[in-house]
């Protein structure tokens with residue numbers, strides 16, 4: 001740290017993203033990326049002309065992509081906000097709506113407390129139930145910015161839409177953010193509630209089900225006034241926050257929505273077979289509605305499993321906080337990748353004498 005950093009940032013603890021190692025080729029099950037490539041329409045969307053046009057700024061309104069997404073989700077273009085990955089939107093949400101503080105579950109996306117600290121938003125957390133489900137009454141009527149990942153991470157558990165609606169309806173004077181990064185893997189989207197709740201912001205991303213994590217594209221759905229607030233912050237920081245190439249790829253992806261839905265179905269089927277196989281080996285796993293599993297084994301230490309997998313060429317995600325130490329989060333890859341992962345885990349259990 002230099003002596004120049006503003007005192008308000010000196011104690012800030014930055015978010016730690018999952019490893020993106022370059023030392024060797026791993027089976028990479030640690031950052032919830034898709035094992036499948038984007039659709040053919042996305043693969044062929046860009047030509048030399050588009051690279052030439054990089055001399056021009058991107059459309060700061062992102063109008064064509066907003067229209068495409070608005071049509072897909074059955075709303076108006078003024079109900080769509082675009083950003084450089086959905087983390088950007090979460091950042092804006094804490095900046096814009098955190099005046100009275102924020103609240104989120106104690107076990108959830110570990111970026112939320114970082115955004116809160118970054119913007120000086122005081123926050124409290126609500127413990128999950130023993131079975132890792134979200135405490136709906138605990139998150140209701142808090143009079144604060146409320147942030148809920150649904151399905152939640154790293155548990156993979158989804159709340160039914162009727163429960164999500166209770167939280168939104170109970171907090172009419174504050175924004176409720178529903179972070180739907182994993183919604184396409186089997187949960188119900190709160191997008192259907194946007195027209196009824198002016199305080200609802202639904203946040204989605206191209207990074208998981210749409211196989212475009214590297215393109216950095218996220219979007220939010222909400223009533224026009226709420227979207228206008230986010231636009232105000234965006235135009236006060238980086239009006240060209242989504243680049244030309246990504247805007248074009250984003251439109252091509254909307255046109256091939258069926259392809260991405262079919263991939264999500266395939267990942268869900270692989271998730272079920274993987275869950276069953278791991279449970280047979282003695283792992284406990286909550287039922288996941290996401291593209292990852294939250295696993296623990298009564299006889300194998302979490303950190304040890306992580307390291308042994310890594311040594312055998314499979315990367316999974318371990319969290320070192322004491323409460324999470326017995327667990328690992330495992331992304332659902334292709335059928336072949338999961339078969340390889342399962343045989344590595346079998347080997348490790350055998351070595352541990354389980």
Ligand SMILES: *Cc1c(COP(=O)(O)O)cnc(C)c1O
Nearest residue numbers: 085086087109149181205207218
């Ligand atoms: C992956 C993820 C995001 C956002 O990722 P982006 O790549 O920035 O769109 C947001 N929330 C949760 C819970 C996630 O897991």
